[in-house]
Amino acid sequence: MSAPRTLLDKIWQAHAVLTRPDGATLLWIDRHLIHEGSFHAFGMLDHAGRGPHRPELTFAVADHYVPSHSRAQPIGDPEVAGMVQQLHDNAMRHGIDFAGLDDPRQGIVHVAAPEQGLSLPGLTIVCGDSHTATHGAFGALAFGIGASEVAHVLATQTLWQRQPRSLRISLSGHLGAHVTAKDAILAIIARIGAGGAAGHVIEYAGTAVRALGMEARMTLCNMSIEAGARAGMVAPDETTFAWLAGRPRLPADFDAAVAAWRRLPSDDDARFDREVALDAATIAPTVTWGTSPETALPVTATVPDPAAEPDAGRRERLRQQLDYMGVVPGGRLEGLRVDRVFIGSCTNGRLSDLRAAAAVLRGHRAAIPGLVVPGSVPVKRTAEAEGLDRIFRDAGLTWGEPGCSMCVGMNGDLVRPGERCAATSNRNFPGRQGPGARTHLMSPAMAAAAALRGAITDVRTLGGAQ
Amino acid sequence: MMTPFITVRGTVGVLDRANIDTDQIIPARFLRKPRSAGYHNFLFADTPSLRAAASQAAVLVAGENFGCGSSREGAVYALVDAGIRCVIAPSFGDIFLGNAAQNGLLAITTPAATAFAATWRDGDEVTVDLLAQTIRSADGTTQPFAVDAFRRRCLLEGLDDVGLTLQHAAEIAAFEVRDAVDRAWARPPAIDQANRSSTPSGVTP
Incomplete structure (x- = not known):
């Protein structure tokens, strides 16, 4: 009898090329996803006279800098255009599969790679992007790395890592009506803090997690980094296998793969270094008020008042955030006026997210402007086939082309200084959506409700009276 | 190549707040710049109070979870190019530590x-x-600190990580042979050439 193992243990051990006496493991990397930000890494390779070791395990897709407006026109800003061009050039000269602006697979890397069947249970997946934990939804070990590590993976298809500690977060019971995976992950981050899972890989478990579809599981795992976690993962099950079946890049012998994947879930008696438990039924539609995702509260709550905070350091921190956000201490979240909405991103730019937002907006006009950006070309095409684009356009919102867009603003989609944005993305950091931008994170349905009313709104109160 | 690190005697910058994320360290709009543009110009570009504290410093002390958020290595380039050799904090973002x-x-x-x-x-x-x-404060008191042994050696000797790994090329090759049998399903099938894009259309030549 071998010792009981976690999902993380099993993946780790299957990928260990060697372990140094100091405990660091050289891990084999199954999939390397790259985007425009890889230019530093290719520069390092060129400088050292090296090339990629296994280019066929690398997938390049343009997402961070691609325009949201029509692609009939060239990218105006030559520096932005150059970023997409460089990715193309680097991919082509090294024989790396590349999905550019005219490719039917193009999209945000964390939406596009799963759609292609590149993200599978039991794999190690890395990308020079902190939201790589998204792919953990399939039961993979997926994490973000920096440019030097991107160069290391390109050159060796391996990475030196120490095995992170394990943290199981169990969501018992069931999420309520209009409460989504986004609300759950925001509530989790609020509970454990923005650095609460540092040095850990989270395994999300429990009945409420098992009940989630794959897109919702991706939303959940996506924001693991906002709790400081190295990665987040959900054990693969029938939901996973059914979602994967028929994807383009699956292994030839899919049944054999599924048989191997069934052995991946953590053993019943496996021990985790830490455990956190939440009752899903206690989670409400959740909104952030400050400049860290940990400032998430039920929409029905009031924002903190620094006067009630006894610790001087924390009091100052609250004051700084309230000042930046232009929020009244002790004020209600509900009813807070919003200037614009952004629906999209690697967190909430998938078909189910767009459907949820469209269900709220159907037949109504938004009170404020907004941008809806599908996560990929396949998401966009399916949404259009279902008429979702018409619902958004009829509501007065802009329907964009797939990419990271206003989550990070690298393509020029910026929230103006002082503007308040209801966003389905993942970060409310100061200046994240543009200098001086004020971001409130929430689910797609909640962002749609904010668009309708021009204010933060509890989507549960809209009912038939929208 | 990186400058080997042994001892730094320098002035302090105090960034007394938690969760200083990499978007604050370097806003996204600068990430398209080549390293030769001088990343020190972008350090804390939108946060004047942090920029002022860091402007003359070689050593920064910060609140918990420093460098959280985005994996952008540009955050480290901005600090290094500004002359920062060491950041001391109660905790760091994991990816920042690697970068x-x-x-x-040196992140302590x-x-x-x-x-x-x-x-x-x-x-x-x-x-x-x-x-x-050890860390010696201006008042002469000395505080020991712990650091990962391998990272310490790399800092002291300025080692090339990829070069070190390539010394294990034979072990990597043996792993690949073994793994191709054990996990045949883990290799993706070849790409359908008809489905590939050849040009980044919409891009100004």
Whole structure:
């Protein structure tokens, strides 16, 4: 009898090329996803006279800098255009599969790679992007790395890592009506803090997690980094296998793969270094008020008042955030006026997210402007086939082309200084959506409700009276 | 190549707040710049109070979870190019720690950072000795610190990580042979050439 193992243990051990006496493991990397930000890494390779070791395990897709407006026109800003061009050039000269602006697979890397069947249970997946934990939804070990590590993976298809500690977060019971995976992950981050899972890989478990579809599981795992976690993962099950079946890049012998994947879930008696438990039924539609995702509260709550905070350091921190956000201490979240909405991103730019937002907006006009950006070309095409684009356009919102867009603003989609944005993305950091931008994170349905009313709104109160 | 790190004696910058994320360290709009553009110009570009504290410093002391958020290595480039050799904090973002190690920036995780942040003043002179693993404050008191042994060696010797790994090329090759049998399903099938894009259309030539 071998010792009981976690999902993380099993993946780790299957990928260990060697372990140094100091405990660091050289891990084999199954999939390397790259985007425009890889230019530093290719520069390092060129400088050292090296090339990629296994280019066929690398997938390049343009997402961070691609325009949201029509692609009939060239990218105006030559520096932005150059970023997409460089990715193309680097991919082509090294024989790396590349999905550019005219490719039917193009999209945000964390939406596009799963759609292609590149993200599978039991794999190690890395990308020079902190939201790589998204792919953990399939039961993979997926994490973000920096440019030097991107160069290391390109050159060796391996990475030196120490095995992170394990943290199981169990969501018992069931999420309520209009409460989504986004609300759950925001509530989790609020509970454990923005650095609460540092040095850990989270395994999300429990009945409420098992009940989630794959897109919702991706939303959940996506924001693991906002709790400081190295990665987040959900054990693969029938939901996973059914979602994967028929994807383009699956292994030839899919049944054999599924048989191997069934052995991946953590053993019943496996021990985790830490455990956190939440009752899903206690989670409400959740909104952030400050400049860290940990400032998430039920929409029905009031924002903190620094006067009630006894610790001087924390009091100052609250004051700084309230000042930046232009929020009244002790004020209600509900009813807070919003200037614009952004629906999209690697967190909430998938078909189910767009459907949820469209269900709220159907037949109504938004009170404020907004941008809806599908996560990929396949998401966009399916949404259009279902008429979702018409619902958004009829509501007065802009329907964009797939990419990271206003989550990070690298393509020029910026929230103006002082503007308040209801966003389905993942970060409310100061200046994240543009200098001086004020971001409130929430689910797609909640962002749609904010668009309708021009204010933060509890989507549960809209009912038939929208 | 990175500058080997042994001892840094330099002035302090106090960034007394938690969760200083990499978007604050370097806003996204600068990430398209080549390294030759001088990343020090972008350090804390939209946060004047942090920029002022860091402007003359070689050693920064910060609150918990420093460098959280985006994986952008540009955050470390901005610090290093601005002359920062060491950041001391109670905790760091995991990816930031990896990026720091790759670029000769010493990140010291110590609970003593909280006391340093409370007592040190911008411009104080401190000494960080990586050989002895000590931090000497301006008042002469000395505090030991712990650091990952391998990262310490890389910092001291300025080692090339990829070069070190390639010394294990035979072990990697043996793993690949073994793994192709054990996990045949883990290799993706060849790409359908008809489905590939050949040109980044919409891009100005």
